[in-house]
Amino acid sequence: MELPNMEYMMRRRCDSADQEKNELTQTPLLKIWVPWLGMGCCKPNRRRGSSVPQFTNSPTLIVMVGLPARGKTYISKKLTRYLNWIGVPTKVFNLGQYRREVQSYKSFEFFRPDNEEAMQIRKACASNALKDVVIYFSKEHGQVAVFDATNTTRERRVSIVSFAKEKGYKVFFVESICDDPDIIAQNIADVKVSSPDYLNCDKEEALADFLKRIECYKQTYVPLDDEKDRYLVNCVRDHIQSRIVYYLMNIHVTPRSIYLSRHGESNMNLLGRIGGDSGLSPRGHKYATALGTFIKSQHIKDLKVWTSHMKRTIQTAEHLGIPYEQWKALNEIDAGVCEEMTYEEIQDNHPEEFALRDQDKYRYRYPKGESYEDLVHRLEPVIMELERQENVLVVCHQAVMRCLLAYLLDKTSDELPYLKCPLHTALKLTPVAYGCKVEHVFLNIEAVNTHRERPGNVDVSRDPEEALKTIPDHF
Amino acid sequence: MELPNMEYMMRRRCDSAASVPQFTNSPTLIVMVGLPARGKTYISKKLTRYLNWIGVPTKVFNLGQYRREVQSYKSFEFFRPDNEEAMQIRKACASNALKDVVIYFSKEHGQVAVFDATNTTRERRVSIVSFAKEKGYKVFFVESICDDPDIIAQNIADVKVSSPDYLNCDKEEALADFLKRIECYKQTYVPLDDEKDRRLSYIKIFNVGSRYLVNCVRDHIQSRIVYYLMNIHVTPRSIYLSRHGESNMNLLGRIGGDSGLSPRGHKYATALGTFIKSQHIKDLKVWTSHMKRTIQTAEHLGIPYEQWKALNEIDAGVCEEMTYEEIQDNHPEEFALRDQDKYRYRYPKGESYEDLVHRLEPVIMELERQENVLVVCHQAVMRCLLAYLLDKTSDELPYLKCPLHTALKLTPVAYGCKVEHVFLNIEAVNTHRERPGNVDVSRDPEEALKTIPDHF
Numbered sequence: 062m063e064l065p066n067m068e069y070m071m072r073r074r075c076d077s078a079d080q081e082k083n084e085l086t087q088t089p090l091l092k093i094w095v096p097w098l099g100m101g102c103c104k105p106n107r108r109r110g111s112s113v114p115q116f117t118n119s120p121t122l123i124v125m126v127g128l129p130a131r132g133k134t135y136i137s138k139k140l141t142r143y144l145n146w147i148g149v150p151t152k153v154f155n156l157g158q159y160r161r162e163v164q165s166y167k168s169f170e171f172f173r174p175d176n177e178e179a180m181q182i183r184k185a186c187a188s189n190a191l192k193d194v195v196i197y198f199s200k201e202h203g204q205v206a207v208f209d210a211t212n213t214t215r216e217r218r219v220s221i222v223s224f225a226k227e228k229g230y231k232v233f234f235v236e237s238i239c240d241d242p243d244i245i246a247q248n249i250a251d252v253k254v255s256s257p258d259y260l261n262c263d264k265e266e267a268l269a270d271f272l273k274r275i276e277c278y279k280q281t282y283v284p285l286d287d288e289k290d291r292y293l294v295n296c297v298r299d300h301i302q303s304r305i306v307y308y309l310m311n312i313h314v315t316p317r318s319i320y321l322s323r324h325g326e327s328n329m330n331l332l333g334r335i336g337g338d339s340g341l342s343p344r345g346h347k348y349a350t351a352l353g354t355f356i357k358s359q360h361i362k363d364l365k366v367w368t369s370h371m372k373r374t375i376q377t378a379e380h381l382g383i384p385y386e387q388w389k390a391l392n393e394i395d396a397g398v399c400e401e402m403t404y405e406e407i408q409d410n411h412p413e414e415f416a417l418r419d420q421d422k423y424r425y426r427y428p429k430g431e432s433y434e435d436l437v438h439r440l441e442p443v444i445m446e447l448e449r450q451e452n453v454l455v456v457c458h459q460a461v462m463r464c465l466l467a468y469l470l471d472k473t474s475d476e477l478p479y480l481k482c483p484l485h486t487a488l489k490l491t492p493v494a495y496g497c498k499v500e501h502v503f504l505n506i507e508a509v510n511t512h513r514e515r516p517g518n519v520d521v522s523r524d525p526e527e528a529l530k531t532i533p534d535h536f
Numbered sequence: 537m538e539l540p541n542m543e544y545m546m547r548r549r550c551d552s553a554a555s556v557p558q559f560t561n562s563p564t565l566i567v568m569v570g571l572p573a574r575g576k577t578y579i580s581k582k583l584t585r586y587l588n589w590i591g592v593p594t595k596v597f598n599l600g601q602y603r604r605e606v607q608s609y610k611s612f613e614f615f616r617p618d619n620e621e622a623m624q625i626r627k628a629c630a631s632n633a634l635k636d637v638v639i640y641f642s643k644e645h646g647q648v649a650v651f652d653a654t655n656t657t658r659e660r661r662v663s664i665v666s667f668a669k670e671k672g673y674k675v676f677f678v679e680s681i682c683d684d685p686d687i688i689a690q691n692i693a694d695v696k697v698s699s700p701d702y703l704n705c706d707k708e709e710a711l712a713d714f715l716k717r718i719e720c721y722k723q724t725y726v727p728l729d730d731e732k733d734r735r736l737s738y739i740k741i742f743n744v745g746s747r748y749l750v751n752c753v754r755d756h757i758q759s760r761i762v763y764y765l766m767n768i769h770v771t772p773r774s775i776y777l778s779r780h781g782e783s784n785m786n787l788l789g790r791i792g793g794d795s796g797l798s799p800r801g802h803k804y805a806t807a808l809g810t811f812i813k814s815q816h817i818k819d820l821k822v823w824t825s826h827m828k829r830t831i832q833t834a835e836h837l838g839i840p841y842e843q844w845k846a847l848n849e850i851d852a853g854v855c856e857e858m859t860y861e862e863i864q865d866n867h868p869e870e871f872a873l874r875d876q877d878k879y880r881y882r883y884p885k886g887e888s889y890e891d892l893v894h895r896l897e898p899v900i901m902e903l904e905r906q907e908n909v910l911v912v913c914h915q916a917v918m919r920c921l922l923a924y925l926l927d928k929t930s931d932e933l934p935y936l937k938c939p940l941h942t943a944l945k946l947t948p949v950a951y952g953c954k955v956e957h958v959f960l961n962i963e964a965v966n967t968h969r970e971r972p973g974n975v976d977v978s979r980d981p982e983e984a985l986k987t988i989p990d991h992f
Contacts, residue, residue: 085835092826292749293750299905300902306766310753310762434843504846
């Protein structure tokens with residue numbers, strides 16, 4: 062956690078509301094109460110100030126296990142995206158990439174169990190990947206590493222376990238078992254024939270070679286367990302493993318689309334005011350009707366519609382003529398003392414806060430309000446349910462939509478608060494291969510812009526004009 | 537969900553949506569499976585308590601209780617597979633239990649029923665599945681498999697020898713008979729089969745949670761159930777709950793805010809530290825909220841603590857930092873509405889107890905995973921946690937007594953929780969307001985303020 066610089070800390074008066082000797086002070090950015098250790102004395106590592114306790118102590122090494130085309134990379138990437146979004150720094154180490162760097166692919170013969178030369182290369186690659194895992198944990202503040210490889214022999218897994226034990230890492234295996242030829246064929250068609258290994262092959266050649274590749278692995282494959290078509294969970298040792306299991310049990314691959322939209326333009330939007338609980342403007346109502354027409358034109362099967370508890374999203378959903386469910390968790394970010402203010406008023410009344418927010422928009426918490434980081438944690442059950450569901454339309458708010466979009470499109474916490482989510486534009490997200498296809502649909506109803514870019518000068522000492530340089534126009 | 541009467545509805549804008557959508561459409565029948573003394577009743581009760589707390593109406597139907605009503609227990613012979621007469625009685629009991637499940641779902645707004653019986657034969661399970669299919673209920677099996685003789689012996693000692701079945705027996709007799717009872721079941725026990733039952737939804741729990749097999753989770757509630765079951769454990773431990781020390785706001789009779797401790801509050805924090813040390817607790821985890829008063833309290837303990845935003849006090853919205861007198865002055869209607877339904881009432885721009893429960897759910901889940909924990913929190917928050925741990929209804933929850941300067945020590949025992957109240961002998965104001973007699977919006981101010989506690 063970055064703490065504001067020392068100079069700033071010393072200039073800020075400590076919270077002197079209480080009569081008696083004040084023992085705590087509130088960190089300016091995160092609004093976390095920490096022991097005040099006297100002027101000029103600040104221990105950056107004293108407290109971690111996120112919304113939820115940090116549950117991982119020893120780093121965790123997730124080890125994928127399974128034959129090729131069983132979804133290991135899909136699971137690795139998706140799980141990594143989820144863990145990063147909830148604030149657990151995670152990274153994938155894909156053995157195929159290491160291999161491609163040292164050896165350009167010729168054919169399945171590379172993977173024959175009796176190919177001694179190739180075996181040496183493969184072992185060296187695995188060793189390099191694990192070396193990078195060590196660097197990630199010890200020098201890059203990583204907490205979870207996902208080792209994406211087949212790891213199909215007992216021998217390989219035993220060596221990984223002793224490597225981890227020696228380093229003090231926890232190990233959690235995720236084995237994907239599948240014997241349904243249709244699913245496997247689909248996987249191969251989706252991601253294998255277009256892999257860098259088959260750049261210069263036609264589809265049939267690639268398919269034939271890949272199937273022989275799978276056969277090479279099958280000869281030496283020893284599963285962790287030989288059950289089929291279910292989840293076998295062994296010895297879940299800590300919080301993060303339990304969350305991983307819960308997540309993996311909730312995701313599915315049934316084709317579907319997720320639609321995201323903000324509420325129609327609201328009266329507060331027109332006035333350039335943030336937060337509040339106002340109703341739609343006339344243009345906002347027009348948008349809601351247009352959204353209804355668009356949705357009908359999509360002929361979506363069994364669409365679920367979700368809104369927040371705020372008037373503007375509910376008014377928008379009302380125009381759709383479809384039953385909707387309200388989630389309090391989808392409410393807009395709470396701006397605390399800045400609720401219902403314009404940016405000019407925030408600059409007038411709380412210039413320091415305004416600057417702090419520009420310094421670290423993701424972690425900054427409004428006084429008596431929330432941060433984007435808080436928002437992510439409150440949205441986690443929504444994400445979990447979004448994973449379980451199929452076709453869903455979420456009618457929400459700017460900051461909320463940024464958080465959901467960051468999860469779906471794997472954006473970092475730096476990018477998240479600046480993602481563009483304009484009014485009157487619906488997003489259609491369709492999972493494809495390892496990611497998500499996005500279609501923007503502007504429904505041709507004008508609206509104010511509510512997007513404020515990060516200004517050049519984020520220093521607390523800046524002039525008002527510098528602070529207000531990037532605010533969008535309003536009435 | 538109970539809706540208030542029409543008159544009240546018309547006066548109040550409709551704000552009856554719960555914090556989260558209601559996820560269950562068809563009711564769900566959870567069917568326990570396993571030999572005696574495998575923890576089925578323990579799991580049934582705990583799961584039911586959790587589901588009710590998160591707002592899913594759930595009830596246990598324990599077959600043993602149905603049997604005890606029609607037949608007083610003599611010996612294990614009742615359970616011999618060749619005892620035709622007893623078999624008829626047992627089938628009739630199962631049938632009655634399922635009839636009651638139908639009533640619970642169709643007339644009592646139940647959403648989940650837990651059928652707590654051995655259900656160890658395929659034949660019995662097949663008949664339950666077709667019963668459920670005919671009624672349109674979903675079925676989820678929870679099988680507990682255990683072959684560790686120590687665990688089984690412990691279970692028998694904890695809850696079996698003291699069961700109503702063995703009221704007039706001494707411990708050794710009871711134990712010997714019960715072991716023979718288990719043998720009767722073993723003869724016909726067929727566990728859920730990985731091949732034959734691959735279309736059923738179930739979780740198999742091996743040896744108290746060292747391993748799980750989860751098959752065909754079909755919907756949200758089943759997924760939540762699996763998550764919960766994978767997080768609970770039976771390792772002995774204690775949970776300590778305490779509010780922050782008395783705060784300056786408390787002294788002034790004001791609610792909410794983010795003030796620091798009063799001098800007496802600081803004294804309590806020190807006393808709490810001394811008490812905790814005297815308990816010699818192994819690997820104690822300490823949790824606080826993000827508010828100054830809980831953190832100041834924890835600072836005195838000299839132990840590392842973690843801050844949870846989810847443990848923050850209920851947000852009183854526009855009423856933050858007011859006294860009850862000021863709330864009555866400024867928002868008399870809101871004040872009355874709150875007294876009418878304190879659990880569901882949401883402060884304008886604030887929260888309700890119901891909202892609080894949902895925000896505390898991850899805390900509860902982590903509390904289940906952990907062992908010895910001290911939670912330093914706030915009055916409304918502590919009421920919610922206590923209601924979960926002691927299985928209190930949503931009616932009782934907002935009126936649970938959680939006085940300042942009193943630590944609670946909760947220790948799981950048998951099917952419930954033992955509670956010890958420890959008042960640490962530092963005086964503090966009372967912050968507990970009972971429900972007044974008159975909750976009508978038209979009441980006089982005196983009637984509204986009758987039950988408010990004293991303050992400076």
